[in-house]
Amino acid sequence: MTANLFEPYALNASITLNNKILMAPLTRCLADDDLVPTQAMADYYARRADAGLIISEAVIIRPDGQGYPNTPGLFTPEQIQGWQKVTAAVHAKGGKIFAQLWHTGRVAHSHFFGGQIVAPSAVKIEGTVPRQRELAYEVPKALTTAEIEQLVADYSQAAANAIDAGFDGVEIHGANAYLIDQFLHHDSNRRDDEFGGSPENMARFPLAVVDAIVKRIGNDRTALRVSPGAYVNMQGDSRDRAVFDYFLKQLESRQLAYLHVGIFDDAMEFDYLDGRVSDYVRAHYGQTLVGVGSYTAEAGARAIADGRFDLLAIGRPFIANPDYVARVRDKQPLVEYSDAMLAELV
Numbered sequence: 483m484t485a486n487l488f489e490p491y492a493l494n495a496s497i498t499l500n501n502k503i504l505m506a507p508l509t510r511c512l513a514d515d516d517l518v519p520t521q522a523m524a525d526y527y528a529r530r531a532d533a534g535l536i537i538s539e540a541v542i543i544r545p546d547g548q549g550y551p552n553t554p555g556l557f558t559p560e561q562i563q564g565w566q567k568v569t570a571a572v573h574a575k576g577g578k579i580f581a582q583l584w585h586t587g588r589v590a591h592s593h594f595f596g597g598q599i600v601a602p603s604a605v606k607i608e609g610t611v612p613r614q615r616e617l618a619y620e621v622p623k624a625l626t627t628a629e630i631e632q633l634v635a636d637y638s639q640a641a642a643n644a645i646d647a648g649f650d651g652v653e654i655h656g657a658n659a660y661l662i663d664q665f666l667h668h669d670s671n672r673r674d675d676e677f678g679g680s681p682e683n684m685a686r687f688p689l690a691v692v693d694a695i696v697k698r699i700g701n702d703r704t705a706l707r708v709s710p711g712a713y714v715n716m717q718g719d720s721r722d723r724a725v726f727d728y729f730l731k732q733l734e735s736r737q738l739a740y741l742h743v744g745i746f747d748d749a750m751e752f753d754y755l756d757g758r759v760s761d762y763v764r765a766h767y768g769q770t771l772v773g774v775g776s777y778t779a780e781a782g783a784r785a786i787a788d789g790r791f792d793l794l795a796i797g798r799p800f801i802a803n804p805d806y807v808a809r810v811r812d813k814q815p816l817v818e819y820s821d822a823m824l825a826e827l828v
C-alpha cells in the first residue's frame with residue numbers, strides 16, 4: 483500500500499507539495515568546469531518534476547567548499563543563470579525544487595580551488611578523495627571568529643542567489659560530516675572558544691547559518707538536513723547526543739519548512755541515540771520530518787502511516803528511474819540502481 487504517498491502535503495502556508503515523495507539530494511559531478519549547471523542537468527531534473535519536491539544535488543556556496551570534481555556552485559552570475567534553466571524546466575512541468583547549500587569543510591580538497599581548506603579544528607580525515615587516489619585529505623586550518631562570520635554571510639548570500647535562480651527554497655546541508663555537521667560532533671570540533679566545548683557553543687555556528695538564511699529568504703523557504711548519527715568521515719562520540727538534544731530543541735522555534743535526516747540506511751542503529759536516527763529525531767523534534775535511507779516506496783509508506791516521519795526522500799532509485807513516481811503509482815517494476823549509472827545523466 484503506497485496510496486498515502488500520493489496525498490498532498492502542506493509544508494506551511496506558502497508551499498504545498500503534490501505528493502509525499504521527495505527526490506533526495508544526489509551529487510552527480512557533471513557541472514561544467516566553471517561549476518555551471520548544464521542543459522543536460524536541466525533535462526535530468528525536469529524528467530523528475532513529478533516528485534513532490536526535488537532537492538538539488540549539493541551546491542557549493544563558495545570555492546573552498548568543493549570536495550569533488552565538477553560539483554555545481556551558486557556564487558557566480560553564470561552559475562545563477564545555469565540554475566535558472568534548471569528551475570524553469572522543473573517549474574514548466576509543474577514541479578518544485580529546493581537548492582541544497584553545501585560547504586564540505588575538511589572534506590574539501592585544495593586541488594579543486596587552489597587554497598587552504600578550513601574546518602572547525604585542525605583535524606584531518608583519513609583517506610583520499612573518492613576515485614582520486616592521488617588526492618589525500620589535508621589538515622584543515624581552524625577557522626577564526628572573523629572567518630566564521632564571513633561563512634555565515636556567504637551561506638546567506640548563496641540562499642539569496644538560490645532565490646534569484648528561481649528555486650522554491652533551500653535545504654541547508656547540515657549532514658553527512660560536511661562543514662556544519664563538523665561543528666556538531668566532538669570528533670571534528672575540538673574548539674574551546676564560543677563555537678566549541680558545550681552543546682550551546684557547538685550549535686552556535688549551525689544556528690547562526692539557519693538564522694541568517696531565515697532572515698534573508700524566510701522560514702517558509704528554509705529547510706535543513708542533519709546527521710546526528712556519525713556514519714561517514716566522522717567518528718561518533720557519546721557526547722554528541724547532548725549537542726543534538728539541544729540543537730533540535732532550538733530548531734523547533736525556527737519553524738523551518740522541514741527537517742531531513744542524512745543517512746544511507748535508516749536501519750542503522752546508534753548506541754548513543756538509542757536506535758535509529760529517524761526515531762531519535764522524531765522524539766526530539768515535533769515538526770515536519772523527512773525520512774530517507776534505503777527505503778522502498780512500500781516501507782516508506784508504512785513508516786509514514788506509523789507516524790515515524792511525514793515525507794519520504796528517495797535517492798538511488800531516482801537515479802535509476804527518472805519516472806520513479808509514476809512507476810510506484812502505476813505499480814510498475816523499478817529498474818535496479820547500480821553505481822555504473824553515475825557516469826551519465828539519464
Ligand code: FNR
Nearest residue numbers: 506507508509539540745746775776777796797798
Ligand atoms: C548521495 N547523498 C547525498 N546527500 C546529500 O545530502 N547531498 C548530496 O549531494 C548527496 N549526494 C549523493 C550522491 C550519490 C551518488 C548518492 C548515492 C547519495 C545521499 C542521498 O541523499 C541519500 O541520503 C542516500 O542515497 C540514501 O537514500 P537511498 O539512496 O537509499 O534512497
Ligand code: 8K6
Nearest residue numbers: 509510540550612658713714746821
Ligand atoms: C555524499 C555526497 C558525495 C558524493 C560523491 C559521490 C558518490 C558516491 C556514492 C556512493 C554511494 C555509496 C554509499 C556508501 C555510503 C557509505 C556510508 C557508510
